[in-house]
Amino acid sequence: MFDPKALDDLASRLAGAIPPGLSNLKEDLEKSFHAILQGALGKLDLVTREEFEVQKAVLAKTRSKLEDLEKRVAAMEAQILDKADL
Structure with a gap:
C-alpha cells in the first residue's frame, strides 16, 4: 500500500x-x-499502483467497447431510418 x-x-x-x-x-x-x-x-x-494500472487498462478496454457499440447502434438507427424513408 x-x-x-x-x-x-x-x-x-x-x-x-x-x-x-x-x-x-x-x-x-x-x-x-x-x-x-x-x-x-x-x-x-x-490501492497500489499495480491495482490502479490494472483498473486503468480495464477502463480503457471498456471505453473502447462502448465506442464500438455506439457506432453499431448509430449504424442500425441510420439503417432503420433509411428503410422508413422508402
Whole structure:
C-alpha cells in the first residue's frame, strides 16, 4: 500500500522540524508521528499502483467497447431510418 521507507522518512522529517529545545523528545515524537501517519494512511483505503494500472487498462478496454457499440447502434438507427424513408 504505502512505502514504509517513505513513511519513516516523513516521520523523521517531522521530528526534525522540532525546535532544538525539545530535541530530547525527538525519538519519542518520531515514533508517535510514525504511528499516527500509519494509522491515518491505513484508514484511507488506498490501492497500489499495480491495482490502479490494472483498473486503468480495464477502463480503457471498456471505453473502447462502448465506442464500438455506439457506432453499431448509430449504424442500425441510420439503417432503420433509411428503410422508413422508402
